Amino acid sequence: MAERQAQGRPEAAALPPAIELRGISKAFGPVQANGDISVRVARGTIHGIVGENGAGKSTLMSILYGFYRADAGEILIGGRPTPIPDSQSAIRAGIGMVFQHFKLVPNFTVLENVVLGAEEGALLRPSLARARRELTRLAEDYELDVDPDALVEDLSVGHQQRVEILKALYRQADILILDEPTGVLTPAEADHLFRILKGLKAQGKTIVLITHKLREIMEITDEVSVMRRGEMVATVRTEATSPEALAELMVGRKVLLRVDKAPAAPGRTVLEIEDLRVRDGHGVERLKGVSLTLRAGEILGIAGVAGNGQSELLELLGGIAQGTGRVRLNGTELDLSGRGCNGRARRAAGIAHVPEDRQHLGMILDFAAxxxxxxxxxxxxxxxxxxxxMDNDALRAECEGKMARFDVRPPLPALAGKNFSGGNQQKLIVAREIERNPDLLLIGQPTRGVDIGAIEFIHKQIVALRDAGKAILLVSVELDEIMSLSDRIAVMFDGRIMGLRDPARTDERELGLMMAGMDGTRGAA
Amino acid sequence: MERMPAWADALLVPLISLAVAFAISSGVILAIGENPWEALKIMVTGALGSSYGWGYTLYYATNFIFTGLAVAVAFHASLFNIGGEGQATLGGLGVALACLFVPWPHWSLALIGAAAMGAAFGAAWAAVPAWLQARRGSHIVITTIMFNFIAASLLNYVLVNVLRPTGSMDPATARFPGATSLPGIGDMLTAVGIPFAKTTPANVTLFIALGACFLVWALIWRTRLGYEIRAFGKSEKAAVYAGISPVRITMLAMLISGALAGLMAINNVMGEAERLVLNSVEGAGFIGIAVALMGRSHPFGVLLAALLFGFLYQGGAELALWTSIPRELITVIQALVILFTGALDNMVRQPVEALFLRARKGAK
Known part of the structure; x- marks a missing residue:
């Protein structure tokens, strides 16, 4: 096929696609993760891959990077068939990968991390010297400046990501795959990343961007491929499509991207927080005096880059962590550090908690649904x-009911938690917490790793609980989610509340500045 | 990832592990110039070929059921209780005190009293490492091992200086009164018309062990405490989220574990020796670890694994009696079984799993 095209289109012969996948299939037992996937990524372009969770994006990229072997199909790099049995072969073929969770050694310097695995000879010194020269060059070429002698653990997340990119470039990568790169970045950092990526593209590098943020796809990619249920349903030029069209392709039906909700009708004060402080295991203060109030029938959204104290706030209110300050729920003081500071007491007081880390906190993965x-x-x-x-029969019946009411798929109560997709795990947890009819719902990252169809559903449930007159404290790193769900927005930075905003009278730019620690410019809510 | 069927996981893998262990043992027996086939025959007839053999096999199995369950309960809470040996030793002390110093009118009452004392002493011995783990973070593996040594020394002291009858040169207690003598399996079966050798140590405790299997099953999979123990064992962080107190679960799981190990003493001390001697546990506490591993911490699996190890113990003793295979080699065989069924489990599991998945894919 390639030959026929080469004859018909001379320019294609001169520039074979950087990556061409032909008929890639991969099954895990009965689950077809990738079915007959063919796609071409042109050299020197930014190619987006979107799809719901479990659509097979990560599997496909893992095959390309040699973590899995495809059951069938062929990989062509630069027009040549290239088997990739392991990641070493991928690196030799010029493929670099930046994972969602960085693979860096925290107590090594940037330089040491870059060289790690690519050392030449028994002595480190020559490699390090070479790497230092190379880093200086890359920093100039691509705005990728990081202090080579800084310890990685001292770097911000954005800089750590740059180290990952530098690692790939140092290994002569021509093709760079980034898996959900902006999940942990502030808007400003994300903008910087995009500038870097555009620079790389200008130098002829090929970039594959895996993301679920349609806005980023529209902003930076040249072409976008959509995956659904293990299949590649479309590859289109970005300028010829729209977010709505992409969302529809991903889910297979029309999707409401905005949350449909009536104005809030806040009632009596449910939660009063005064001067909350939490220290972590190293004695570092993570919450530095947070005060907030929350009323019945309102959603208070906490915006912020991950790691600025939102988790600690949720955990303290949920009874998982201890701290100091005063918290009153319906006028009754909560125990923040004594024997009454535990999840059991909090639930008894009327607080339900959908934790941020659904898999490690919210459920036991080995337990049946x-x-x-x-x-x-x-x-x-x-x-x-x-x-x-325990009344196991009652639990099974309850589970069946919740699965029906919350559209959990597959509706099998005996299936272990780990065998549900992220979205369905989340629906199970949300069902469990919301149906207790709590006075206060703490909900962290309600839609992280959740597919678009389920996001819509979970958002509706949250709004319905609000309309039933309950108070909801929402923490999310997705600004879109905060802006569309919240009735009021509080921005957290470095363990403090930077300010409160009315979602109707602010924008992402202002919130982004506040998330980066700068004072907002416009009036408070 | 796809899994193989449950029956293969629970039965096939241990059986293959066992076969590999036996194959290597055969090689060792061949190397010292004996016939492995003959050796296996002697083991099987010696352990299972007569009611006498069965009597010993069941006696050993009873010990291993208790210690296996003890390890299994702790495993469910993700606690590795290596201290079964010491807890069973202390359980023996509790049983001995109950038998020696209470004038029991009948063996059944004595059994209840001694069981309570054995369990209480075993639990108490597990309580200290449990507390150190729960409150101080001292690793339970280290502390329970230490407590095995302390238990042995403590028992030595008590036997030599406190409980030894005046004039005796043997570091052991006096013989227990006749009223505390438990009926043997032989007596019970003969009474209902089934002929069974009367001189074996297997006794009524076997039924208590079977009851304990059922109770542990109900505890782990039917009760709220069992739910909390399993949740804690799978993820301590998640358990805290769910309002489960790590301190409480660590303490309770270890107390139950220690009590089960302590209960073993009604079999070996009260049922068999009828007095307390030094080293009465004879390594059953450690065998319990292998039994729990092989039985996948499920009471029914523990029961089967305990029977297997009972067979190995009794068959091994017969082997030493009738062949020139040295006693040490029996230990080697037992060690190989432990090695393959416990520690090297994944060596067999992974190929078997791969085979199953390939077969399934081929079938489609």
């Missing part, structure tokens, strides 16, 4: 049979 239905509520009378025993 019906067992997870009781998680946190194992003491509830309706789940108990007598003093000591």
């Amino acid at each position: 019906w067992e997870n239905v009781a998680f946190g509520y194992q003491d509830a009378p309706e789940y108990r049979a007598g003093r000591f025993f």
